[in-house]
Amino acid sequence: MATIASDIETSSIADGGLSMGHLALHYGTPEDGPAAARLLQIAGLTETQMLPLPGGNFYRFVVAKGHFGRGDGIVYLSCLPEPQQKLIAAIHAALRVGTGDEHEAVVAYRAMMAQDFEASFHFGFLVESLEELEKMVLTLRDLAENDPVFKGRLNIGMNRARRGDVAVDARLDASPVFGEATRYAYGSAGVQVFVETDLIRAGQLGENMYLEFDYVFPDRHSHILSVVEL
Numbered sequence: 639m640a641t642i643a644s645d646i647e648t649s650s651i652a653d654g655g656l657s658m659g660h661l662a663l664h665y666g667t668p669e670d671g672p673a674a675a676r677l678l679q680i681a682g683l684t685e686t687q688m689l690p691l692p693g694g695n696f697y698r699f700v701v702a703k704g705h706f707g708r709g710d711g712i713v714y715l716s717c718l719p720e721p722q723q724k725l726i727a728a729i730h731a732a733l734r735v736g737t738g739d740e741h742e743a744v745v746a747y748r749a750m751m752a753q754d755f756e757a758s759f760h761f762g763f764l765v766e767s768l769e770e771l772e773k774m775v776l777t778l779r780d781l782a783e784n785d786p787v788f789k790g791r792l793n794i795g796m797n798r799a800r801r802g803d804v805a806v807d808a809r810l811d812a813s814p815v816f817g818e819a820t821r822y823a824y825g826s827a828g829v830q831v832f833v834e835t836d837l838i839r840a841g842q843l844g845e846n847m848y849l850e851f852d853y854v855f856p857d858r859h860s861h862i863l864s865v866v867e868l
């Protein structure tokens with residue numbers, strides 16, 4: 639059963655007085671900016687500003703048009719600042735990242751991420767329509783296979799809902815996307831799509847970003863995002 643931790647003594651902001659504000663993402667080189675921005679547009683975000691800068695475009699996106707003039711629901715996208723590029727390069731050199739002799743900690747980290755897309759830093763969006771989420775996956779798969787800009791730069795994974803809800807199981811079995819999924823979420827009545835891409839640079843090695851897109855079936859009180867099941 640879900641519980642809500644008591645926050646009476648520790649919270650300085652009243653319930654309802656807080657929302658998710660913004661996420662700052664970075665692409666690796668100025669040339670990657672337009673493709674990274676296109677990926678966010680395909681994922682449903684609306685670009686509200688594009689500021690051309692010598693070191694790479696600066697973009698502002700919102701998750702829904704209602705956030706245009708607000709301070710929440712925002713995703714910023716800009717080029718990695720030079721000091722961070724240098725830090726990543728230094729980490730890579732020290733840990734022999736990308737060579738055949740990577741530090742054992744790098745090998746273990748990669749093994750962990752190969753098992754679970756959301757084991758480390760990632761960001762999740764909630765999608766209202768399963769059909770639109772399926773369409774997004776098909777679009778990204780097509781781009782990853784056929785578009786030179788995206789080829790080799792997207793890795794798409796997914797978890798389907800744990801079995802046990804007849805209607806959910808039937809819908810997902812018939813899905814052009816989730817019907818073939820072999821991985822299961824840590825919960826019921828929802829699905830997760832993961833887009834791993836090096837068009838956006840984040841994570842412990844500064845190599846890629848994991849974006850998550852979830853859908854929750856309506857009228858289920860217990861689902862993947864409300865209760866984690868082991």
Ligand SMILES: [Fe+2]
Nearest residue numbers: 756760762850
């Ligand atoms: Fe997640």
